[in-house]
Amino acid sequence: MAEARRPYDIDSLTDVAFRLFAERGFDATSMDEIAKLAGITKASIYHHVPGKEALLRHGLERALGALFAVLDEPATRGGAPAARVEAIVTRVATVTMRMLPEVSVLFRVRGNSKTERDAMARRRAFDSAVAELVRAAQRNGEMRKDIDAALLTRLAFGMSNSVAEWYRPSGSIPAEQIARAIRGLLFEGAARV
DSSP states (O other), X not given: OOOOOOOOOHHHHHHHHHHHHHHHOXXXXXXXXXXXXXXXXXXXXXXXXXXXXXXXXXXXXXXXXXXXXHTTSHHHHSSXXXXXXXXXXXXXXXXXXXXXXXXXXXXXXXXXXXXXXXHHXXXXXXXXXXXXXXXXXXXXXXXXXXXXXXXXXXXXXXXXXXXXXXXXXXXXSOHHHHHHHHHHHHHHOSSOO
8 A cells, every 4th residue: 555645755765665674674675665655656766766775775874873872862971881781771772662664674684785784883883882881880890790791782682672573653562661671671680579
């Protein structure tokens, strides 16, 4: 079913494309399908972008830009390292649910193109920055030292990443509650005290 006709630009076309990429995968989605969902001709898409790879690049950049922006928020820039990690984990979960199609595709890239390899490198840089903050929290005695910082970071983001597989904005659990649950499990555990 085609969306209502509206003026298109790279952002609105990326929105349409990423809904399909998240549902079907990048390789399994054709420009014809994107055009059909957008309610425009394939030729009209090429007026705005040179091809499907440009849409992928633009959407992945949006996702990565949102993740890196988390590192620049006041709660993640100052204070005790553990509190900063906690704020980052919570905000990454929120970003994941707010940008579900883009982040879902980002989590699934495998390096099949330069665009995907660049996205993977930037995602590793993000994870590395957070792992370094975990190390600082461990050195300060704010987080347990018996778990490797990179592993702890991967496990923390693994919870957020999994949300992209099952979360639906129209579902019964609000996004804020899910983000708090991830933060709580990571920093407080699930054991009854």
